[in-house]
Every structure is written in C-alpha cells, then in structure tokens.
Amino acid sequence: MGKRLVVVGVQWGDEGKGKMTDFLGQHANVVVRYQGGNNAGHTITFDGQKFALQSIPSGIFHSGVKNIMANGMVINPPAVLKELEALRGRGITDFQLFISDRAAVVMPYHLLLDGAYEAQKGDKKIGTTGKGIGPAYADKYSRIGIRMGDLLDADYFAERLGNALTVKNMELQMLGLSPLDFESLYQEYLSYAKALRPYICDTAALLHSEIVADSHILFEGAQGVMLCVDHGTYPFVTSSSPTAASVPLGTGIAPKHIKYALGICKAYTTRVGSGAFPTEIEDDTAHYIRERGHEYGTVTGRPRRIGWLDVVALKHACRISGINWLAIMLFDVLSEIKTLKICTAYELDGEIIDYVPSTFSACQRCRPIYIELPGWQEDITGIRTFQELPSQAKAYIHTIEKLTQIRIATISVGPDRTQTIIRRTVF
Numbered sequence: 001m002g003k004r005l006v007v008v009g010v011q012w013g014d015e016g017k018g019k020m021t022d023f024l025g026q027h028a029n030v031v032v033r034y035q036g037g038n039n040a041g042h043t044i045t046f047d048g049q050k051f052a053l054q055s056i057p058s059g060i061f062h063s064g065v066k067n068i069m070a071n072g073m074v075i076n077p078p079a080v081l082k083e084l085e086a087l088r089g090r091g092i093t094d095f096q097l098f099i100s101d102r103a104a105v106v107m108p109y110h111l112l113l114d115g116a117y118e119a120q121k122g123d124k125k126i127g128t129t130g131k132g133i134g135p136a137y138a139d140k141y142s143r144i145g146i147r148m149g150d151l152l153d154a155d156y157f158a159e160r161l162g163n164a165l166t167v168k169n170m171e172l173q174m175l176g177l178s179p180l181d182f183e184s185l186y187q188e189y190l191s192y193a194k195a196l197r198p199y200i201c202d203t204a205a206l207l208h209s210e211i212v213a214d215s216h217i218l219f220e221g222a223q224g225v226m227l228c229v230d231h232g233t234y235p236f237v238t239s240s241s242p243t244a245a246s247v248p249l250g251t252g253i254a255p256k257h258i259k260y261a262l263g264i265c266k267a268y269t270t271r272v273g274s275g276a277f278p279t280e281i282e283d284d285t286a287h288y289i290r291e292r293g294h295e296y297g298t299v300t301g302r303p304r305r306i307g308w309l310d311v312v313a314l315k316h317a318c319r320i321s322g323i324n325w326l327a328i329m330l331f332d333v334l335s336e337i338k339t340l341k342i343c344t345a346y347e348l349d350g351e352i353i354d355y356v357p358s359t360f361s362a363c364q365r366c367r368p369i370y371i372e373l374p375g376w377q378e379d380i381t382g383i384r385t386f387q388e389l390p391s392q393a394k395a396y397i398h399t400i401e402k403l404t405q406i407r408i409a410t411i412s413v414g415p416d417r418t419q420t421i422i423r424r425t426v427f
Contacts, residue, residue, distance in 0.1 A: 002260035002324075004217045005427045006244040009224030010263035010317035012271040013238075014297070014304060016329030016412060017264045018044045021058035021220045023410075023417050024262075024427045029215035030066045031059025032207065034250035035240040036222030037074040037106055037136065038083075039129040041297060045415040049090070056083050056097065057220055063094040066210070068203045071102035072240065072250020074136040075148060077192035079106075099196060100203040101149030102252075105189075109168040109180055110135040116175040126236055126274060129300055137239040139164070148200050151193035161186055204252025211257055216427065219247050219258070225317035226356075233356070233363055236275025244321040262409065262426055263323035265314060267331045267396070270304040272297050276363030279307035279343045293333040308341040308370065311403045316356045318406055325409035325426050328397065332413045337375040340396060343368040344403060373399060381414040386423055 005024070009015040022044045025031050038054040044061065045051075051061070055075065059065035069075060080099075087095075110132030117135070118128055128134060139145035144164050150157045162182060169179035210217060221242040226232045228241045240246070244261040248254060268289060271277045280286075286306040289295065295304040317323075334340060345354050346366035357363050376390035383389055386397075389411075397408055409424040 002427065003214065004211070004219070004257055004259055006219040006221070006247055006258060006261040006321070008221050008244050008261050008263055008321045008323065009242060010226075010265050010314055010321065010323060010326070011224045011269055011310075012226045012277075013223040014041070014270055014272065014295075015224060015264040015266050016327075017220065018053060018058050019329070019412060019415065019417070020262070020264055020327050020410070021218055022046070022061060023420060024218055025059040025062050025065055026417075027216060027427055028059055028062070028065055028218045030068060030207070030210050030217040031057040032068040032070050032217065032219045032251055033057045033073055034070045034219055034221060034247050035072040035242060036238065037131060037133045038076050038079045039131045039133045039238070040222030043415070046417045050415075051087075051090070054083060055080055056087070059218065060087065060095050060097065061092060063096075066096045066098060066206070068207065068251075069097070069099045069103060070203050070207075070251040071100040072246060073100070074104045074106050074133055074140070075099065076106035076131070077151075077189065077196055081192065081195055097199050098201055098203050098206055099148055099199045101147065101152070101200050102202075102204075103148045104136055104140040105146045105148060105151065106132045106136045107146065107164070107168075108185065109165075109172060110139070112177055113168070113171060113175070116172075116177060120175070128273070134239040148196070151189060152197060152200060154190060157189070157193070158186060161189070207251055207253050211253065218427065219244075219251070225321055226313055228320070231316075231320050233275050233360065234358070235360065236273065260324050260426065261321050263318055263321065263326045263406070264329060265326050266329050267309065267334050269307040269310050269313075270295055271307070272300070272302055272304050276360055276366070277305055277307055278312075278346060278363070278366045278368045279310045280305055281307055285337060288337070289333055293330050308343055308368070309400070310343045310368070311400070312343060312346055312354055313356055315354075315404055318404060323406055325424060326400070326404070326406050327410040327412070328400070328408055329412045331393070331411050332379075332381050332419075334375060334396070335380055336377055340373045340375045341370040342373065342399060342403070344371055345369040371399075381419060383413055384421060386411070386421055389421075
C-alpha cells in the first residue's frame with residue numbers, strides 16, 4: 001500500500017480512471033492531474049448523480065482534498081470556468097483547486113488550427129477532439145506558448161500574446177482562416193485571469209510541502225498509455241505522455257517520490273478516433289458491449305470502437321508505466337456474453353509476436369491470436385466480494401493475472417462508487 005499512487009490508463013483511454021480516482025480520492029489529501037487538457041473525459045457517479053469532468057481533477061467532490069492542475073497540463077481558461085460553474089450549479093461548492101502558474105494555456109487560435117490541420121489530412125485524420133491540445137503543446141515546445149502565470153502580468157502577457165499572434169495569424173491565413181484581433185483577445189484573457197487568479201500558484205512547491213507532510217497523494221492521468229506520444233500507436237496518439245514516468249516532469253517533483261502505479265483497464269478494449277486496433281470487432285457482440293457499457297465519448301459523444309481484451313498491448317503499457325496492480329473496470333458489461341476472447345499474441349507477416357510494433361503500418365497488419373473462455377449469464381452488479389462472483393467470472397480475472405503477472409486489486413461491477421470489489425487495498 002502506498003501513500004503516493006499514480007492512476008494510469010493502460011489501454012487507449014476511457015478505461016474508467018475517473019471512477020477509480022474518485023473512489024480512491026475518499027482517502028486522499030491531494031489529487032493531481034499531471035498532463036492533457038479538456039480533451040479528457042472522466043465520468044463519476046455517486047448518490048444517483050452523474051458528473052463528467054474534463055480538466056478538473058476527480059478529487060473535486062471531496063471537500064478536504066486539494067485538487068491540483070499541474071504544469072504538465074494545457075489549460076483552456078474559459079473551459080475551466082465553465083466546468084466550475086457547472087459544478088457550482090449542481091451544489092459542488094466546497095472544494096480546493098490549485099492551478100499551476102507554469103501550465104500552458106490553450107488559446108482560441110489553437111482550436112482553429114487543430115480543426116484546420118485535421119481537415120488537411122483528409123482520410124488520414126488522427127481523430128482529435130478538436131480542443132486545441134496538440135497545437136498548444138506544439139507551441140509550448142516551440143517556446144511561443146503562453147503560460148497561466150503570464151496571464152497575471154498584464155504587460156508581460158501583452159508581449160507574449162503579441163509575439164504569438166505574429167506567428168499564429170500567419171498560420172491561420174496560410175490555412176485560409178481569418179487572423180485574430182490582438183486587443184479583443186487580450187482583454188478577453190485578462191478577464192479570465194481575474195476570475196482564475198485565486199487558484200493560480202506554484203503547484204510544484206505546494207506538492208513538495210505535501211510530500212514533506214507525508215500526505216496521501218493521487219496522481220491522475222488523462223487518456224491511456226497506448227495514446228502516449230512516445231510509446232503509443234504513433235501517430236494516432238495524444239500530444240503528451242499519460243505514463244507514470246511523466247509524473248515528475250509534469251508536476252515538478254523528483255522521481256524518487258513516485259513509488260506505486262495502479263493500471264486502470266477495461267474488461268475489454270475500446271478506442272476513439274483513428275489508428276490500429278488489432279482486436280476490434282464490429283458484430284452484434286460489439287453493439288451489445290457498446291450499448292451496455294455506454295461506450296460513447298464523454299467529450300465528443302462519438303461511438304467508441306469495441307474490441308476484445310488485448311493482453312499484448314496491456315503488457316506493453318504495464319511495462320512502460322511500472323504497474324504494480326490492475327483495476328478491472330466495466331466487468332459487469334461482459335455478463336450474458338456466451339464466449340469471451342482474450343488476445344494473447346499477434347500474427348505479423350506469418351510470425352507470432354508478443355510485442356507492439358513501433359509503426360502504424362506494422363500494427364495495422366497484426367492479426368490477434370485468441371484464447372476463448374466461457375462467459376457467465378448472472379447479473380453481477382450487486383456483488384461486493386470476489387468469492388460471490390460466478391466461477392466463469394473468477395476464471396476470467398485469474399486468466400488476466402496469469403497472462404500479465406500482475407495482481408488485480410479492484411474490480412468494478414457498475415458505475416457507482418459502491419459497485420466496487422476490493423481484493424487488495426492499494427492506497
């Protein structure tokens with residue numbers, strides 16, 4: 001059991017990280033988002049209510065928890081304010097939120113460029129959410145980005161915005177779009193700065209003080225390892241790294257402080273957008289899983305692609321993030337399916353492989369090799385102990401553990417906090 005735990009998606013995102021972070025957040029002092037932006041969609045259900053978060057950490061529902069949006073994020077100020085307004089409108093008013101002064105800002109030109117560059121790709125689209133995340137990260141690394149702390153210094157912000165618009169307006173015009181007006185953009189973002197000023201601070205220093213105090217800290221990633229810009233199915237990936245390895249850089253703390261990682265994994269596999277997906281199925285079973293699991297994007301509403309559990313990709317993700325335990329999510333969705341399949345290897349150009357190729361071309365040619373297991377017909381949504389599960393359901397869990405060599409600590413049998421089977425306390 002660890003006091004500092006990273007919650008990592010170990011598939012292509014949408015694994016149910018929000019539920020687990022909210023569930024574990026009941027025991028946390030601090031919850032930290034360390035990368036991504038409002039392209040994330042974390043759905044949380046409790047007390048008969050359903051909430052969809054995009055950039056705000058999942059600990060926001062616990063009044064005693066410090067929620068940190070760290071420097072590794074890209075932050076869209078009006079989107080954050082809208083999210084806060086929606087929470088307040090539903091009675092969530094007693095919270096603590098801290099936004100890094102070093103986090104990059106998503107500007108309106110980023111959204112415009114995101115859409116324009118996607119359109120340029122034609123049938124080679126990445127399938128982005130259109131939230132401007134990629135262009136914002138690109139500007140961060142090309143050093144013309146604006147940071148949250150810049151917004152608090154009106155003169156410096158004017159300088160940074162002017163420099164950025166010189167380049168960005170040329171890009172917009174090159175793509176056939178109208179340039180943006182400096183003054184209106186400047187005044188608009190000064191108003192956002194005024195509204196967000198109480199939350200903006202040096203979150204790395206705050207985190208260090210919490211580590212010194214031996215606080216319980218949860219680090220919450222967005223997307224999943226298979227969408228990592230370095231280790232995912234490139235180029236059909238996100239623009240940051242959701243891996244546990246990115247936590248120190250994305251939060252400003254030393255690597256030695258990250259000791260444990262919990263991998264969040266669906267009992268099957270889904271993917272949103274384009275890219276290779278070896279275990280994808282498009283039959284009646286896929287439709288059943290999609291409808292029963294409500295597999296539609298939290299941010300975009302797009303129907304998710306459905307596939308059988310891919311242990312090749314799962315082991316790849318677990319190795320990269322040093323996963324100590326797994327949490328199996330949406331396990332109840334598999335109920336009533338007669339035969340279940342798990343992919344244990346790929347066939348690539350006549351060769352059996354147990355790794356994820358680095359190129360899109362090779363990944364596309366991979367054909368899954370399956371083992372089959374009998375399903376169960378019982379409704380398991382009311383079960384709260386592993387012993388109560390049907391024998392076929394227990395066999396499915398044991399098979400995942402045997403194939404991955406990683407212990408499954410929790411099993412989700414429904415969307416509510418209470419619909420969780422605990423096999424090991426990890427936080």
